[in-house]
Amino acid sequence: MTQTPTIEDLRAEVDLINRELLTLISRRAEVVEKIGRAKTAEGRPQHYDPAREERQLRELEQLNPGPFPAATIKAIFKEIFRASLALEESNDKKALLV
């Protein structure tokens, strides 16, 4: 494309990235579910692991290419961590009800 992209072109690019993000976020949730089930099977009912979260955040902070500042990357991933923990705990509850 030799022309400057229009706002509509750029929004279409954002929509495409949104869909890729959704796919990745969902794949991550599936892996987290497997980890949750493995922990539960090993008799480790505590899913919250602040040290593991801290390691992930530190790595992401180091790799962050910008333009988002580190604090923003942290906030987004903390939202993902919170959601993942809720999913693991909800799966435990469902397993208890079966």
Place this chain on the structure above:
Amino acid sequence: MTQTPTIEDLRAEVDLINRELLTLISRRAEVVEKIGRAKTAEGRPQHYDPAREERQLRELEQLNPGPFPAATIKAIFKEIFRASLALEESNDKKALLV
């Protein structure tokens, strides 16, 4: 792999997905910056566009394959929207200072 993956294997998979998410989130932020600059150049200083956010959320809700519930996908993307808006507004301020 024929063996069941260990928790460590699964965590390595999460770390890999984290890095892909970081790349995509950063690429999305770059496109949003271009949109912000294009809007500012057109004399549209208002970056917040709730109708556009609503359309994105609706599409993501429709495409959501799970396991995260729709409300979780919404919360994660709202965090990304909030960060994007802050980035556009911070770029405007920087442009004013130049």
